Amino acid sequence: MIKFCxxxxxxxxxxxxxxxxxxxxxxxxxxxxKKKIDWEDRKREFLKLINEIAEFTKQKNSKYSCIVPWSGGKDSTSIALKLKLEYDLNPLLVTFSPLIENEIGVHNRNELSKMGFDSVMIKPNLKISRKLARRFFIERGNPKVAWDAGVNSAPLTVALNYQIPYVFYAEHGESEYGGLVLDDESQKKRNIREVIEHQIGDFPQNWVSNEIRENDLAPYIYPDExxxxxxNITAYYFSYFFKWSMLENFHYVEKTMKKKFKTHPNKRTQGTFTDFDSLDDKIDCLYYYMQYVKFGFGRATRDACRMLQNDQMTxxxxxxxxxxxxxxxPEENFKEVLEFLEMNEDEFELIVNQHRNNEIWKTSIDNKWKLINSI
Structure with a gap:
């Protein structure tokens, strides 16, 4: 039976x-x-790193100071804006294409580009992307497993190709949201073991099949350590240096971009009460719904907990x-998602129900699924 914090x-x-x-x-x-951390001391540590980056840029006559993995969302956009406007760096933004792009994501990326940012978008072979999304939706109830691999590998691959040794990711999720922290250093610097074990669950080289060759998997394979x-490429977490808050990141972006950052037109995204988070991929609502199916908590719980932990909600x-x-x-975009996954509604429902954990779900008298206990 589920227990709640x-x-x-x-x-x-x-x-x-x-x-x-x-x-x-x-x-x-x-x-x-986090309330006990000396954030001024962390900022001094960050400024020392900024000086190191500036010196590197000058010595190497590099056009770019650092890499920012960038979806166009409020978190990565807030980092890009702060690095450029507050610390005078010239970050190169690297995007791994959403599975199913939408107008909001395109708009927000274009608006930041207008503010003077260069960016690179990696768009993997759509045929392979669809096969992998379908495969992992069936096998793991998660259509974004391969995307998770790509969003981790692409920025470091670009850093390697451009010889830029500094990468700034957003938050360390294992610390911020409850997980397995490998060591104190992993809160500051990205660790390949953590990426593989906690975010992808496998090495992409193992995804080779009769239909997919290893060459097809190039966008998803993490660079050689x-x-x-x-x-000397190092990926840092911005959340190590500055107290992390998704709500404050949104307010910062909204203010800095003078309200040109688009949010959900319906004033909230399906499955939650927020309208500003995880907006750039039409398949995201399914991703979060499957979280509810597999683990018994949905997107609203996720968002509420993040605000609770920052004293922004009761x-x-x-x-x-x-x-x-x-x-x-997730009714919105459902038909398009089914088409992308190449399946019909009956097949979809069968797969969804296969991923229900019988320790947290039961069927009611009218044959509907119901959580054994919930908040």
Whole structure:
């Protein structure tokens, strides 16, 4: 039976989350730890790194100071804006194409480009992308496994090709949201073991099949670790240097871009109460719905917990929002998603139900699925 964190509302069914003896999750414990961090000291450490980057750029006569993995969303956009406008760097933005692009993502990327940013977009072979999305939706209930691999590999591949040794990712999710932190250094610097084990679950080279050759998987394969070391390429987490908040990131972007950053036109995204997060891919609502199917918590719980841990919401309000929106089916773009996955509704429903954990789901008298217990 699912247990819920006593401080936030995250269930213990979330992968790798840990509760202490008082029933508090490690994400909430970390949020308390962050209040004790000397953020001015962290900023001084960041400024030292900025000076190092500036010196490198001058010595190598490099056109770009660093790489920012960039979706066009509020988090990566806030990092790009801060690096350029507040710290006088010239970041190269690297995007791994969404599975199914939408107008909001295209608009937001174009608007930032108008503000003086260069960017590179990696668009993998759509035929292979679709095959992998379908395969992993069937096997793991997650159509974005290969995309997760690409979004991790592409920025470092570009860094290697351009000989730019500094990469700035957003937050360290294992610390911020409850997971397995390998060591203290992994909160600051990206670790290939953590990427493979926690985000992808496998080496992409193992995805070779009768239909897919290893060459087809090039966009998803992480660069050789020895090559990265030779070039001294290091990927940092911005959340190590500055206290992380998705809501504050959005407010910063909205203010800096003078409200040219688009949010969801319906004032909220299906499955949640927010309208500003994870907007650039039409398949995202399915991704979060499958999180609800597999683990018993949805996108509203995810968003509410992040705000709770930053003292931006009460627990009671979080419970109300989770009850209202967590189980909302992603009707928007559903037909287009089915077409992308090359399946019909009956096949889709069969696959979804195969991923329901019988420890958290039961069927009711009218043969409908219901969580055994929920918040």
């Amino acid at each position: 006593k401080k936030c509302i995250m269930p213990d069914s979330r992968p790798r989350i840990v509760f202490n003896n008082e029933g508090v999750c490690n994400a909430c414990l970390y949020s308390e730890e 020895n090559e990265l070391k030779k070039t 627990r009671q309000k979080a419970i109300e929002l989770a009850r209202e929106y967590d189980n909302e089916f």
